Amino acid sequence: MVRPPQTTAAASEAPNHSDPDDYIESFRALSRPSVAVDIVIFTILDADLKVLLIKRKNPPFQESWALPGGFVVVGESGADGEQGEDLEEAAARQLSEETRLPRGSVFLEQLYTFGRAGRDPRTRVISVAHYALVRPNLAPFVAAGEDTTDAVWRSVSEVVSLPLAFDHGDMLSVALDRIRGKIDYSPIAFELVPETFSIPELRAVYEVIKGTTYDPGNFRRKFNRMVTDGIIERAPGKRITASKPAQVFRFVRNP
Amino acid sequence: MVRPPQTTAAASEAPNHSDPDDYIESFRALSRPSVAVDIVIFTILDADLKVLLIKRKNPPFQESWALPGGFVVVGESGADGEQGEDLEEAAARQLSEETRLPRGSVFLEQLYTFGRAGRDPRTRVISVAHYALVRPNLAPFVAAGEDTTDAVWRSVSEVVSLPLAFDHGDMLSVALDRIRGKIDYSPIAFELVPETFSIPELRAVYEVIKGTTYDPGNFRRKFNRMVTDGIIERAPGKRITASKPAQVFRFVRNP
């Protein structure tokens, strides 16, 4: 097993506080945690909000459920060379490795950075948490065969009362707060329906995320305003339901 | 000058992909950037939004203006020992070192993590940006004598068209977006007035941050509702102005 490098040089040499750059440099040497990226990946299946979890095979937290994640690839270089991958790159790579979905087909955004000392018992790890939204029509392709990856969709309502590895429970809470707040003033709901969708389908997304019901008439009126504002537009075809088929719409990315 | 430690062991040994833990460990060894904390510190002085900047004395970006910041202290230990300071601790320490204001007297919150490869030309540095809000009655104590610290309050309207060191210009933009959005649905405006304040004073905060004017009557009505809702309460005394003195209020933290 590869051991993390030791900062013996920095630790043994006392910083020279009279030279500010020396002072800074000594702190930089002392500040070399591992940096990870963890992702709270949501989808909606069976009118239920799901999160993608992985069962850990190794300690610590062996056999616990955890969020997908991994370490950021960092190059060792100065001004000229490569310094490794961007944080968004690391998150996108992790996301596509875990879901096997093509890049760009999944909404991905930085969430919050978790860096509490001791959050990983092995060594100091700072994790830049992200969240992702997978359209329900793509979700069945994720974790389809459990032989490809060990990831499974689990109901959020069950998972919140389940101890997750590390501080992943906190990450899930923060991610839930984020999407519950953000759905009201940003178009993230359109990331949790197929490219074309009916108003009742969109309403179901709001109801699942907010945990309340919406009056069908009032909800429709709100999105009819978005049609006249050009934010969404009618799409050809109809959505077949158990009764009367519904008109489908499409989100206009740059109205 | 202290050199950053090299991860020669990890770089020369090929990861053993058949053992997942070995694989992970090798990535962890490869993922040891420096981690910094930078802070966008706002206040309002002379009816103008200000940000605290520092003139860099050393390369890179020598003589450029930069945000206050510093490296996170990270311990080298496993399960039992100390792993260093939390991110919030690092930010609070940096904030109090730079402003000399007592802890807890300044609002401080994590903003976003900037980790683009190459953002620091020396080595890979990932910076967890924060923002802080200093009450205007405390602001004059900050950077009062330029002998204590080298920090100065600069007008945001000037700074946005000024090249800052590293990606600190991006940090400022993100921080501005954040407070402009958040002032509408969270009580952060109360962090930019003295503990007691008049309605016109509070209105001035909104006007400076949003860059618009508010109708005095309509604005007052909104905050009168907050009085009846117990979010703010009348405080004794009056605020002396050039004309009619104004009633003062106090924010009720837990109504």
Place this chain on the structure above:
DNA sequence: AGAATAGTGTCTATCAGACACTATGCA
């Protein structure tokens, strides 16, 4: 007395919530 700003009242357009009602396709 007059300037300046605090503070009140009123009209209107917009929008959310509640809810009754109509339309249409499927079993």
Place this chain on the structure above:
DNA sequence: TGCATAGTGTCTGATAGACACTATTCT
């Protein structure tokens, strides 16, 4: 034909914006 759900219409209360007006203190 009846059921289920799509889709429409209407009433009401809350609120934001525009703006006219009154109140109080300082100079």
